[in-house]
Amino acid sequence: MRSILLMLFLIFTFCMQLISSSQAEQFCSMQGTSAASAQLGGRYKPASGTFKILVIYAQFTDDNTDINNSNWIKGQAPAYMNGTLDETWSSTPTSGSLTDFFNQMSFSQFKVIGKEVSITMPQTMQYYIDHGITKMYDMNKIAIQTADAQVNYAEFDNWRYDSVYHHTNIADNNVDMIYVVWRNMNPSIGLWSGIGALNDWPYTNIPFSVEGGTRNIQTGFEGYGSGVTIINGYYGTWWVYRGMQHELAHWFFGRNDHHTPSGTWGILEGWGTPSDCINAYERYKLGWMNFNTIDPSSYANPTTINITLPDFITTGVAYRIKVPGGGADEYFILENHQRISQFDVPDNNSNAAGIFVLHQTADIGNAVRVASAEGKFNWSVPYTLPNIYGSSPAMLPVFQRGTVNRASGYCRRERIPWYGGNDVIVYELINGSVVKAGENGNPTVFTGTGKDQFDLSNNNVFTPASNPSTDIYNNATKVGFEVTGISNGVYTLNIHVKNPESASPSKPQNPKLEVYSGGGDYNPKLTWAAMLEQDVTNGGNIYVERSRKNMNVYPYNWSAWQTIATLSGASTEYIDQGITTAGMGNDSVKYRIRARDSQNKYSVYSEEVKMRYDRNLLKRGLAEPKEYLLSQNYPNPFNPSTAIKYEIPEDASVVIKVYNLLGKEVATLVNGFKTAGYYEATFDAGSLSSGIYIYRLTAGKYSEIRKMTLMK
Incomplete structure (x- = not known):
C-alpha cells in the first residue's frame, strides 16, 4: 500500500509541475465517476443554509521548505489565517474570503462561516517517517486531535446526511467539515496535493473520535465524511482558497467526471481553466x-x-x-x-x-x-x-x-x-x-x-x-x-x-494574406472563407478595407480605414494591385472585410491581417533597397519547394544556407557576389524530411536568420 501511495504521489507531483497558479486545477484526486442526477442541491453536503467549517493549519517543526515564505513563515500561523472564513455570517463578508465567494455564487443561500486554528504537530515529520506513521489518515488524525484543546467540535456538527441530496439541519454526532491545510509534507508520506477526504483512499471510511468520544470524524468521501486535505499551504491564498472551493464542490457534485473540461470556468474546475x-x-x-x-x-x-x-x-x-x-x-x-x-x-x-x-x-x-x-x-x-x-x-x-x-x-x-x-x-x-x-x-x-x-x-x-x-x-x-x-x-x-436568416450576416471567417507575384509585381492577395448566408451570396456584397502604416513618418500610426473594393457576396479573394511591393520593406498594410446582405444588414468586421511593403517602390526594381532584408519564405509551410526573397542595399558577397534544428547544414542556396538589389532564391527540399529548418543570409557584415516549415 505504501509503495502504491508513493507511486501515486510521484505521478501527481509530475502533473502538478504542469499547473500554474492562475489556470490549472490543483486538486484532482477524486477518482472514478458519480452518476449524473436530475436532482438539484448538494449531493453529499447541503448547498443551502448555514454551513460551518473548521480550518486547521498544521506544520512540523522540522519543515525546512521555503521557511521564510511570506505566505506562511515557518513557526507562525499563515499570513492569510483569519481571512479565509468569517466566524459569523453577514451580507457584507470579508472581501475575497470563502464566505464572500459562496455569498456571491449562491445569492446568500449558502452561508459559509467557520473558525481557523493553527497547530504544530507534537513530533517531527522525520519522527513519524521513522516510526512508519506515514498515512494521510494518521497525519490528519493527529492534527485534528491536537487541535481538540482549541476547538469545541460540537460547533461543527449541525447537519445530518440522510441520503443523496437529502440533508437535515440537526446534529448527528459527526463533524460536518474540517479543512486540514498542511504547510508542507514530505513526499514519503504519500499525500496528494489535495483531496476531498481525510483518508489515504477516499472511498474507505475509517472513523475516529474527538472530545472524549462524543464526536466522530468520518474520514472517507461520499455519504459520511468530515473533511478535506490540502498540502503546500505556503503557496498562499490562490492555492488554498481554490483548493477549498474545489474540494467542497466535489461534495456538492461527485467525483472527477463532474470537473469542467479544459477552457471552461467552474467551481469544480478541471485542468487548464481560467x-x-x-x-x-x-x-x-x-x-x-x-x-x-x-x-x-x-x-x-x-x-x-x-x-x-x-x-x-x-x-x-x-x-x-x-x-x-x-x-x-x-x-x-x-x-x-x-x-x-x-x-x-x-x-x-x-x-x-x-x-x-x-x-x-x-x-x-x-x-x-x-x-x-x-x-x-x-x-x-x-x-x-x-x-x-x-x-x-x-x-x-x-x-x-x-x-x-x-x-x-x-x-x-x-x-x-x-x-x-x-x-x-x-x-x-x-x-x-x-x-x-x-x-x-x-x-x-x-x-x-x-x-x-x-x-x-x-x-x-x-x-x-x-x-x-x-x-x-x-x-x-x-x-x-x-x-x-x-x-x-x-x-x-x-x-x-x-x-435565423433574419439576423445580420455572420462575421467573415479566416482572412489570410499571401504575396501574389503575377505580372512581375508583388501584390497582397487576400482570401477568406465563403459566406454561407444565401442573402449575402445572392444579392449581397463583400467590402474590402485597407489601412497603411508609413515607417518614414513619426509617429508610426495606421491611416484611416478606406474601402478599396466592393465585391460580390460570393467572392472569396481579392488582389490589391495598388500595392506592388508586398512582402518587402518596413512599411505595413492591413486589411479587413465585412459583408452586406440583401436586407441591407451588415456583419461585424473580420479579423485584421497584415503584411509588410515598401511605399517608396511603385514597382520592383525602380529603386535600390535602403537596408538589408531577408523575407519570410513563401509558401510556408511548404512542400517541396519555397521561394526566399532578400534585399541588399550595396554590392556584397552573399551566402544563404539552410540548416536543420541540430545545426547541420542541408543546403547552400546562394554563394557569390551580388550587386545591390532585390533577389529571390528557391529552396527545393524534396529529399528532406518534414520539420523546421533555419535559413541564414550573410552579406558582408550583415547576418539574419529565419525559420521555415517543411510539411510533407
Whole structure:
C-alpha cells in the first residue's frame, strides 16, 4: 500500500509541475465517476443554509521548505489565517474570503462561516517517517486531535446526511467539515496535493473520535465524511482558497467526471481553466438559480424573441436554448460576464467581457464546453516536438489552425484530439510561432484569447451560417441569436427560432494574406472563407478595407480605414494591385472585410491581417533597397519547394544556407557576389524530411536568420 501511495504521489507531483497558479486545477484526486442526477442541491453536503467549517493549519517543526515564505513563515500561523472564513455570517463578508465567494455564487443561500486554528504537530515529520506513521489518515488524525484543546467540535456538527441530496439541519454526532491545510509534507508520506477526504483512499471510511468520544470524524468521501486535505499551504491564498472551493464542490457534485473540461470556468474546475467562477449549469444544479429556457420545438411558426441579458454573476440571469436535433439535455447556455465581481473570470484576458456561450451536451459537469466566438476550425499537426515535461509520450504535437469547421471543429479553448492520444499538454502553431499549452506550468491556450465572447464588435451573430454554428446536427429546425445592443452592461438580443436568416450576416471567417507575384509585381492577395448566408451570396456584397502604416513618418500610426473594393457576396479573394511591393520593406498594410446582405444588414468586421511593403517602390526594381532584408519564405509551410526573397542595399558577397534544428547544414542556396538589389532564391527540399529548418543570409557584415516549415 505504501509503495502504491508513493507511486501515486510521484505521478501527481509530475502533473502538478504542469499547473500554474492562475489556470490549472490543483486538486484532482477524486477518482472514478458519480452518476449524473436530475436532482438539484448538494449531493453529499447541503448547498443551502448555514454551513460551518473548521480550518486547521498544521506544520512540523522540522519543515525546512521555503521557511521564510511570506505566505506562511515557518513557526507562525499563515499570513492569510483569519481571512479565509468569517466566524459569523453577514451580507457584507470579508472581501475575497470563502464566505464572500459562496455569498456571491449562491445569492446568500449558502452561508459559509467557520473558525481557523493553527497547530504544530507534537513530533517531527522525520519522527513519524521513522516510526512508519506515514498515512494521510494518521497525519490528519493527529492534527485534528491536537487541535481538540482549541476547538469545541460540537460547533461543527449541525447537519445530518440522510441520503443523496437529502440533508437535515440537526446534529448527528459527526463533524460536518474540517479543512486540514498542511504547510508542507514530505513526499514519503504519500499525500496528494489535495483531496476531498481525510483518508489515504477516499472511498474507505475509517472513523475516529474527538472530545472524549462524543464526536466522530468520518474520514472517507461520499455519504459520511468530515473533511478535506490540502498540502503546500505556503503557496498562499490562490492555492488554498481554490483548493477549498474545489474540494467542497466535489461534495456538492461527485467525483472527477463532474470537473469542467479544459477552457471552461467552474467551481469544480478541471485542468487548464481560467478560474473557479461558477458557471450557469453548476449554479442551476445547486439550486441557486433557474434558467430561462427556449425550446424551439414549442414554436409552431418562425419567431423572433427579444430578450435582455444582465450580468450573470451578480443577477443569476442566464438563458439556455435547446439544441435542435440534440440530446435530451443538450443546450446552448448564454451568460453575460461583465467582470463586476472579483470572482468573475471566464477569460484570463481582463478586457474580455461579453456574452459567453457554453454548449451542454449532457447533464454532467464535464459535458459543458465553451462555444468560442472565435470559431471552430480543423487542425493539423505538421510536426512534433520533444516532450519537455517527461518521457511519455516522447513527442508532443504542434497544432496548426486550418480551414473553418463551423459545426464539428475545435476552438482554442478545447483540447484537440491527436492520434497520439487526447493529451493534456498540447502545442499550437500561431502565425509561425509555437505557443505551448503547459509551458512553465501555464496552459494559456485554454484560458481565453480575449475573443471568445459575443458582443457588438468581436462577434455578434450565432446562427447556422456563423462560426461557430448553431446547426450542429443539420436539423430542419434552425435557431440563432444576434446581439443588438448594450446599455450599462445589459445586452439586448434577438433570439431567432426557425428564422435565423433574419439576423445580420455572420462575421467573415479566416482572412489570410499571401504575396501574389503575377505580372512581375508583388501584390497582397487576400482570401477568406465563403459566406454561407444565401442573402449575402445572392444579392449581397463583400467590402474590402485597407489601412497603411508609413515607417518614414513619426509617429508610426495606421491611416484611416478606406474601402478599396466592393465585391460580390460570393467572392472569396481579392488582389490589391495598388500595392506592388508586398512582402518587402518596413512599411505595413492591413486589411479587413465585412459583408452586406440583401436586407441591407451588415456583419461585424473580420479579423485584421497584415503584411509588410515598401511605399517608396511603385514597382520592383525602380529603386535600390535602403537596408538589408531577408523575407519570410513563401509558401510556408511548404512542400517541396519555397521561394526566399532578400534585399541588399550595396554590392556584397552573399551566402544563404539552410540548416536543420541540430545545426547541420542541408543546403547552400546562394554563394557569390551580388550587386545591390532585390533577389529571390528557391529552396527545393524534396529529399528532406518534414520539420523546421533555419535559413541564414550573410552579406558582408550583415547576418539574419529565419525559420521555415517543411510539411510533407
